[in-house]
Amino acid sequence: MALQAKEFPMDGFNLTDAEKSLSELIDRAEAGETIDILRDGRLVAKLVPVKPAVDKLNRRVDIEALRRHLDSQSGPVVESGAIVRTLRDEARY
Known part of the structure; x- marks a missing residue:
């Protein structure tokens, strides 16, 4: 109808x-x-209408801000194998 x-x-x-x-x-x-x-x-x-959820996949990313963030988070570079060996060896005792 x-x-x-x-x-x-x-x-x-x-x-x-x-x-x-x-x-x-x-x-x-x-x-x-x-x-x-x-x-x-x-x-x-x-x-009432529901506000549409923000589609996170379609949001624009500020690449420069992401690079600055990643640069600020960087620490000493350690090979992943060395990290695994250290964790393994420490877990034995």
């Missing part, structure tokens, strides 16, 4: 109409609209 624009009241939707049109109301909330749900003329719930 497609709702026509004239069927969307400005003050909210009664619970029965909201139940019948939930999918369409969710589409409207996804589009950024806040929907009021009424029971006997009283506001009982709001359907």
Whole structure:
């Protein structure tokens, strides 16, 4: 049942109409609209849009800031094999 624009009241939707049109109301909330749900003329719930999560994979990376950070973290260069041998030898005793 497609709702026509004239069927969307400005003050909210009664619970029965909201139940019948939930999918369409969710589409409207996804589009950024806040929907009021009424029971006997009283506001009982709001359907609100959820802010989209930040897609960490699509964020730009400041390469220069990353290089500066990595340079500030650098310590003495030690071969990984030496680290493993040290850990192994210390664990024996």
